[in-house]
Amino acid sequence: MIIKTNKLNLWYGAFQALIDVDLAIERNRITALIGPSGCGKSTLLRVFNRMNDLIEGVRMSGSVNFEGKEILDHEIDLITLRKRIGMVFQRPNPFPLSVFENVVYGLRVHGEKNKQVLAEAAEKSLSAVLLFDELKDKLSMNALGLSLEQQQRLCIARLLSVTPEVLLMDEPCSALDPFATMKIEELMIELKKQYTIVIVTHNMQQAARISDDCGYLLLGELVEFADTKKIFTTPADKRTEDYITGRFG
Amino acid sequence: MKRAFEFLIERAIFLSGIASIIFVVLIFFFLLKEGLALFQTESLTGFLFGKNWYPISDPPRFGILPLFLGSLLVTLGAIVIAVPLGLASAIYVAEVAPPKLRDILKSGIELLAAFPSIVLGFIGIVTLAPFLKSVFHLSSGLTALAGSIMLAFMAMPTIVSIIEDAIVSVPKNYREGSLALGATHWQTIYRVVLPAASSGILAAVMLGIGRVIGETMAVLMITGNAAVLPTSILQPVRTLTATIAAEMGEAVSGSEHYYALFAIGIVLFIISFVINLLADLFLHRKAAR
Ligand SMILES: Nc1ncnc2c1ncn2[C@@H]1O[C@H](COP(=O)(O)OP(=O)(O)OP(=O)(O)O)[C@@H](O)[C@H]1O
Ligand SMILES: [Mg+2]
Numbered sequence: 313m314i315i316k317t318n319k320l321n322l323w324y325g326a327f328q329a330l331i332d333v334d335l336a337i338e339r340n341r342i343t344a345l346i347g348p349s350g351c352g353k354s355t356l357l358r359v360f361n362r363m364n365d366l367i368e369g370v371r372m373s374g375s376v377n378f379e380g381k382e383i384l385d386h387e388i389d390l391i392t393l394r395k396r397i398g399m400v401f402q403r404p405n406p407f408p409l410s411v412f413e414n415v416v417y418g419l420r421v422h423g424e425k426n427k428q429v430l431a432e433a434a435e436k437s438l439s440a441v442l443l444f445d446e447l448k449d450k451l452s453m454n455a456l457g458l459s460l461e462q463q464q465r466l467c468i469a470r471l472l473s474v475t476p477e478v479l480l481m482d483e484p485c486s487a488l489d490p491f492a493t494m495k496i497e498e499l500m501i502e503l504k505k506q507y508t509i510v511i512v513t514h515n516m517q518q519a520a521r522i523s524d525d526c527g528y529l530l531l532g533e534l535v536e537f538a539d540t541k542k543i544f545t546t547p548a549d550k551r552t553e554d555y556i557t558g559r560f561g
Numbered sequence: 562m563k564r565a566f567e568f569l570i571e572r573a574i575f576l577s578g579i580a581s582i583i584f585v586v587l588i589f590f591f592l593l594k595e596g597l598a599l600f601q602t603e604s605l606t607g608f609l610f611g612k613n614w615y616p617i618s619d620p621p622r623f624g625i626l627p628l629f630l631g632s633l634l635v636t637l638g639a640i641v642i643a644v645p646l647g648l649a650s651a652i653y654v655a656e657v658a659p660p661k662l663r664d665i666l667k668s669g670i671e672l673l674a675a676f677p678s679i680v681l682g683f684i685g686i687v688t689l690a691p692f693l694k695s696v697f698h699l700s701s702g703l704t705a706l707a708g709s710i711m712l713a714f715m716a717m718p719t720i721v722s723i724i725e726d727a728i729v730s731v732p733k734n735y736r737e738g739s740l741a742l743g744a745t746h747w748q749t750i751y752r753v754v755l756p757a758a759s760s761g762i763l764a765a766v767m768l769g770i771g772r773v774i775g776e777t778m779a780v781l782m783i784t785g786n787a788a789v790l791p792t793s794i795l796q797p798v799r800t801l802t803a804t805i806a807a808e809m810g811e812a813v814s815g816s817e818h819y820y821a822l823f824a825i826g827i828v829l830f831i832i833s834f835v836i837n838l839l840a841d842l843f844l845h846r847k848a849a850r
Contacts, residue, residue: 394743405734421744
């Protein structure tokens with residue numbers, strides 16, 4: 313297990329968005345977080361790389377352990393944490409820079425200057441997301457000119473270049489068409505050999521297709537967390553069953 | 562009855578709508594007519610590249626090169642001062658200052674824009690000029706540099722608020738993407754936010770230049786008013802605008818001198834027009850994205 317939360321609570325001001333969440337994320341697996349809109353999926357995901365810090369008035373209690381380190385610790389080095397736990401966003405958000413500069417962005421901000429190293433890392437990361445052959449002659453074009461699917465792949469490549477251990481993905485396919493979605497799903501299954509993936513999705517079929525573990529969140533509570541097969545065939549909680557059978561949400 | 566009333570209203574609105582265009586066209590043709598008259602007696606190259614501006618000597622000389630270079634020097638100086646300062650304060654206001662301070666700073670900047678330029682020029686004469694005089698051991702503090710500093714102050718509000726707008730309108734997800742990769746706040750600003758805001762920043766610079774080039778009263782007061790070819794920024798100079806303001810009163814209507822001042826007006830018009838056009842291009846490039 314790579315990340316483990318214990319009685320995790322989170323408040324936005326007076327509103328409690330996460331309530332006593334206990335979950336354990338296993339290495340080299342895809343963990344899906346599902347649940348109706350506003351139940352706290354994104355919030356939970358953003359705890360792991362402390363992106364909620366950007367929002368004013370957020371308080372947290374409990375503990376989140378990552379490889380023996382306490383993520384909620386005020387002293388923790390956010391730069392290292394975010395290097396090890398990367399994030400892919402709902403809307404592809406390549407920077408308005410060239411494809412190449414996008415991919416090596418993380419390396420650059422972490423001080424890498426050697427051209428050779430940067431070029432190799434760019435090739436490796438773009439290859440990992442199956443974009444290298446497509447784009448190897450277009451590395452200097454503006455990334456905003458790519459298709460949405462390519463942009464999302466590029467965002468994943470951008471992440472891989474800093475060699476993270478965990479990939480957090482917040483509805484990474486919701487801006488994509490079904491075909492592009494399928495391609496990205498194939499990519500995720502490929503990536504889990506090397507990385508641990510946590511994905512938030514609205515799409516239950518997607519969770520069923522690609523995840524190994526699955527957690528169902530409702531109103532800030534983790535109602536059930538188990539093997540994906542079990543969640544989708546024999547859920548332990550009535551509320552989970554209602555949700556996956558479509559009687560709710 | 563009602564129909565007639567609506568008809569009248571519509572006509573009135575139409576007329577006031579085209580009135581502004583008509584006025585612009587009239588002004589433009591007037592400027593052209595009076596300005597181009599100069600070239601019956603003076604050659605275009607002599608006007609643009611002549612090194613001497615002696616409008617009332619005999620024979621008069623109408624070379625605007627010293628004035629043009631004076632404008633250029635004062636403007637460049639102002640830009641060199643105002644752009645880095647404006648960029649820095651826009652970054653501070655948009656990205657660093659806590660919300661309360663941000664509001665205070667923004668109203669402060671607007672207040673600076675509200676000062677009539679003559680007041681700034683006046684304050685400049687009594688404070689800035691003596692200061693420059695003693696710092697650089699000059700015989701007079703009324704120099705191109707003094708003009709540049711005053712103009713920089715006048716251009717700052719425009720520059721800061723446009724850059725600030727450009728920075729604030731950079732999509733949040735660029736910032737998030739950068740921070741989530743482990744970049745620091747500062748790295749995020751200069752590697753992602755500023756490039757993303759670059760067309761707005763260029764437009765701000767252009768509009769700042771536009772403001773500075775068209776400025777008259779303050780530079781008239783503070784640059785020392787000497788129509789000679791400038792060799793240093795610590796020298797008195799005379800700008801194109803200041804020349805018109807200073808000499809229009811004494812130029813006899815219909816004289817060569819009078820036409821020459823209008824010809825300067827044409828030059829200024831062309832410069833402002835080009836700058837506004839460029840600023841517009843940059844702003845539109847941003848909107849097209
Ligand atoms: N910045 C914020 N300030 C206050 N409340 C917030 C903030 N962000 C989220 N919330 C609230 O916290 C709850 C959980 O939000 P969150 O974005 O985590 O939900 P989600 O499960 O990701 O929803 P969706 O499926 O719509 O993305 C919601 O009720 C939301 O209104
Ligand atoms: Mg969400």
